[in-house]
Amino acid sequence: PASASPTGCGPASPWWRRTWPTSSGRARCGSSGCCPAASPPTLVEGPGTIFEPLFYFNLAGPGDPVQRLGTEYSWNDDGTELSITLREGVTWSDGEAFDADDVKFTFDMIAADRVPNTVGFHGTTEVVDPTHLVVTFDGPAYMEGPQLLGKTWIVPEHIWSGIEDPNTDTVSEPVGTGPYTLGDFKGQAFTLDANPDYWGGEPELTHVMYRSLSGNQASADALAAGQVDVYSGPVPDIANVEEDYPGYQAITVPMNQAVLDTCANAELGCEGPQTDPAVRQAIYHAMDRGQINQLAFQNTASEMSPGFALPERDAAYVSDALENPTVPMQPDLARVDEILTGAGYARGGDGIYAKDGERLALTVTVVSGWTDYITALETLREQLSPAGIELTVNQVSWNEMSDARARGGFQLVIDSLYPGPAPDPFYLYSYFYGTENTAEVGESADTNYSRYSNAEVDAALEALTQLNPEDMAARMPHYDVIQQRIEQDMPYIPILTGGTTTEFHAAKFSGWPSLDDLYAFPATWSRPDQSQMYMNLAPTGE
Incomplete structure (x- = not known):
């Protein structure tokens, strides 16, 4: 069987524990995260599979x-x-x-x-x-x-046309044009069945069973027990998946960029030392990213640009105007001291910098169960201490983190900035740096959680909307402006480009994406990418 769950909260219910008969056309997929238990299936996993894009x-x-x-x-x-x-x-x-x-x-x-x-x-x-x-x-x-x-x-x-309120009315029996239709659906648990009348032909992967898992460790345990056939997320000893999980392989693709979100804009109500660009720059230069990659990400993360264009995918967009095209992998404590003392901070007797009687002490929020991010923060906490910065790690639920981030009730949050609908950094800049996508603290920001607002960045974004994406000569000066400003202001402190790792049952199914044939971004939680992957799979008969 193959079951996939791009999102999930809480322990598996008895419905999930039933045993599926061995069948070459079924697949079980698992993933950790969170989704509302009462979500209609169209919101849970309809995009790409049931309902198609153009x-x-x-x-x-x-x-x-x-x-x-x-x-x-x-x-x-x-x-x-x-x-x-x-x-x-x-x-x-x-x-x-x-x-x-x-x-x-x-x-x-x-x-x-x-x-x-x-x-x-x-x-x-x-x-x-x-x-x-x-x-x-x-x-x-x-x-x-x-x-x-x-x-x-x-x-x-x-x-x-007969639905009174599409925002709230549940579509319990969705009708789509996609390669799959909804099978069983109970709360967070559901299956997708191949559409026999699909215009592209009935998929060879006839059933996809989605499993809801409570965190990274639960997901890894399910993989080890052979209870899932595909899972996007970290497992212990990623480098040796083929040895540790017989029949399975893994692929890692750099995509989402891990950052410390900062509530950066005091004018919009942010409070704390992180509102000072010097503090954000100091944290940036105090990181030992090589150690973080080794201890937290099993060396699956990769270099990152402080201008937030993906170094590999977006190489043509990385600005020559950046101070550094990629982030430093080793800490520079002399640079940290230069930055902080230049901004009026001085070391206290406890070794922590202070200014105007306020110690440079910060709290960073992380979702409980996100083991890789928790390890990254515990490692960072130890790295910042000799740099004169005190960091406290606060683990909360997904809902608590999401609400605090949206309303500005945080100092630092570890998360990642995601790309837009096409391979172009414009969308990331618009989502996370555009003034139109933020709000005052206390109000819900759309995507610009840092509350960042810069007139030059806004003007560059507006200019880019007027230009044909194929005209790189006209577009690049605006990317130069954006990348220079965000490198200097750093409302999102770069960590590393996260390697999205997906473990999959290669013995049971063929057609998985590979680095030589990356026909889709291989993440079970990414839509409609997951549908491209499902349509390409075929049972091997194992």
Whole structure:
């Protein structure tokens, strides 16, 4: 069996403990994290599997988008009109025909804010014929394309037009065009069954069973016991997965960038020493990243740019204007002292720096059960002590961390900054550094949890929205500005680029992504990437 669970809270229920019969077409997938127990299945795991996007943009590297419900798209010369061609002969899983009216209905629902409109889409969609439509924007909207085309899940008008409130009404029997339909669903536990009428042919992986696991250790235990066939997350001794877990292999891909989120902006209500850029810079230079990588991440993490363009995937975007193209791997305590004394701090009798009678003592929040991050912080705590900075590690639940981060009720939080809908650092900059995505402390910030606000960065982001993504010569000066500013201000303190490791049962299934054929970002919790992976798997008969 194969079961996958990109998210999960609490111990497994008895429903999960039942034994699946051995079957070459079933897979069990496990992952730790958190999801609401009462979430409808469309929110739990529908994207990509049940409900499809028009195209698939591979975050793991550059390349042409993969056709899903769409077959072609193009922009007019000024980026204000997006023309889309749809696949012919597609049906919904209830047998009804899919056409351009369904896409228009979905886009209109988002534009009217009837469902979460996370990117502020307000384009006008017109149907040309059953397989063609045009989306018109008020101004250049190149950067909205990947979200609309690759991260918008198309829903059936003939069903969703009768839903009074799509934000709250539960869709207990979802109808989609995707390769899977919903099987059993009980709280956090559910299965996906192959769609026999899928336009691309019924997947060879006929069933996916999702298991909810309570943390990294529980996930590793399930893998060791052979209870899951694929899991995205750390396990002990990652370098020797093939020896420790017979039949399994692992792949590690650098993607999400581990950071210390700081509540950085005193003008928006942040309080604490971390509001001083000098303190953030001092922490940055006090880290022994090589030791953190070894002790916390089993050397699966990799170098990171202080400008937050991925060094490998986004090599063309890394600015020459940066002081350092990548973060230092070894600590520089002399630089730490220079930075802090220059900002008015002095060592106290206890060895900790202080300024205006306030010791340089900080609290960092981490989700309980995130063993790799907890180890990273305990290691960092020991590293910062001789640097004259006191760090206290506070373990809380996912919900507590998420709420504190959103409302600014924290000093430091360890987490990672994630990429956007396409392999372009613009999206990360917009999400986490754009003023429009933050709020005063006490109010919920969308994604800019640090409360960072810089007029030059905002102007560069606005300029980038007006430019064709293929015009690198025109775009690069704006990336230079952004990367210079965020390296200097450092509202998110870089740690390392996290290596997302996925362990999978290679003896039982073929077709897993590899470093030579990275056709999808191989993480069970990443959508719609997971659907690309499931569609590529085939049972070996083992």
